[in-house]
Amino acid sequence: MAGFRALLLLALTLNVSFAVLGRRTKGDVGVCYGLVGDNLPSPKDVVSLYKRHNIRKMRIFEPYPEVLEALRGSNIDLTLGVKNTDIPTLASSEDAANSWFISNVHPYVNDIRITYISVGNEVIPGEFSDSILPAMQNLQNVLRSNNLGTRTTTVVHSAVLGTSFPPSAATFSDSARPFISGIIQFLSSQKSPLLVNLYPYFPYAADPENIRLDYAQFRTTEPLIKDGALRYSNLLDAMLDGFFSAMEKEGVNDVNIIISETGWPHDGNGNITTPGLAATYNRNFIHHVNDFEGTPKRPAALLEGFIFAMFDEDLKDPGVEQHWGLFSPNMQPNYNIFG
Numbered sequence: 001m002a003g004f005r006a007l008l009l010l011a012l013t014l015n016v017s018f019a020v021l022g023r024r025t026k027g028d029v030g031v032c033y034g035l036v037g038d039n040l041p042s043p044k045d046v047v048s049l050y051k052r053h054n055i056r057k058m059r060i061f062e063p064y065p066e067v068l069e070a071l072r073g074s075n076i077d078l079t080l081g082v083k084n085t086d087i088p089t090l091a092s093s094e095d096a097a098n099s100w101f102i103s104n105v106h107p108y109v110n111d112i113r114i115t116y117i118s119v120g121n122e123v124i125p126g127e128f129s130d131s132i133l134p135a136m137q138n139l140q141n142v143l144r145s146n147n148l149g150t151r152t153t154t155v156v157h158s159a160v161l162g163t164s165f166p167p168s169a170a171t172f173s174d175s176a177r178p179f180i181s182g183i184i185q186f187l188s189s190q191k192s193p194l195l196v197n198l199y200p201y202f203p204y205a206a207d208p209e210n211i212r213l214d215y216a217q218f219r220t221t222e223p224l225i226k227d228g229a230l231r232y233s234n235l236l237d238a239m240l241d242g243f244f245s246a247m248e249k250e251g252v253n254d255v256n257i258i259i260s261e262t263g264w265p266h267d268g269n270g271n272i273t274t275p276g277l278a279a280t281y282n283r284n285f286i287h288h289v290n291d292f293e294g295t296p297k298r299p300a301a302l303l304e305g306f307i308f309a310m311f312d313e314d315l316k317d318p319g320v321e322q323h324w325g326l327f328s329p330n331m332q333p334n335y336n337i338f339g
């Protein structure tokens with residue numbers, strides 16, 4: 001009974017966390033729903049779990065029909081990924097993009113609000129990089145001719161930056177620039193955001209001697225990093241501003257960033273991956289998005305983002321990769337994000 005009450009309390013506090021976001025028109029925190037596991041609950045149960053905890057945004061990595069079916073009428077905003085291997089097809093012609101749309105998206109458009117379709121995840125600077133822009137353009141034309149407000153974008157990761165520190169010195173790497181430059185001009189012309197996967201955990205884990213844990217976890221009260229006139233008290237803002245600076249160097253200063261993934265593993269790498277640290281990071285991330293303060297460089301930016309991920313995924317690589325879930329596959333929380 002005590003266990004049940006504790007669980008109920010946990011469920012209620014989680015609920016409150018996302019419910020606070022429900023009052024906002026923008027800037028909510030969503031959760032990525034990855035399916036690289038052989039023990040995950042049914043998509044129907046997962047959608048119920050999102051609703052039970054008032055998580056109002058979901059990002060999925062490809063158009064899984066079962067998930068899309070389960071989302072019908074759920075009122076959960078969806079960011080939908082195009083599989084990386086489908087990008088060249090979408091790039092080949094508007095007809096091909098239309099076929100992809102007819103099979104994967106069109107059956108659901110009356111029942112699911114699809115905010116963004118992201119063409120590829122962490123593709124640049126690898127294979128298919130040069131197909132992203134034409135794929136985005138073809139798909140955007142298809143969406144427009146179907147009178148949908150859905151916007152196309154792509155998901156990049158920190159590796160597209162060459163220099164990343166200090167934030168004002170950040171630039172896209174020579175291998176990424178030829179692709180990303182045209183993409184961000186296109187995003188600017190469409191008033192669409194760039195999606196960026198940003199994990200303060202990784203630089204911290206790579207260099208815990210020099211990067212302070214409280215800086216990586218939004219726990220410092222004073223700014224630690226000075227960059228010209230700007231002061232940084234958390235690593236995520238520094239990483240975000242690196243991206244804003246890099247875009248400015250390409251002549252683009254009006255593209256917002258949505259944090260398409262962030263989070264902290266709760267196991268897999270000794271004492272820097274514990275449920276307590278994961279809870280602290282994710283809880284503070286939610287507060288940071290909710291405080292409407294933007295970043296030092298873009299104080300007016302409306303931050304928006306997704307926690308990675310809903311579940312632990314047992315078919316990922318061993319180590320931290322299997323331990324990012326807010327929930328275990330049995331749908332119990334791995335930790336209390338308000339603890």
Ligand SMILES: *[C@@H]1O[C@H](CO)[C@@H](O)[C@H](O)[C@H]1NC(C)=O
Pocket residue numbers: 213271272
């Ligand atoms: C992990 O353990 C090492 C060695 O005892 C210690 O120096 C470090 O501060 C610990 N880190 C955390 C986050 O507890």
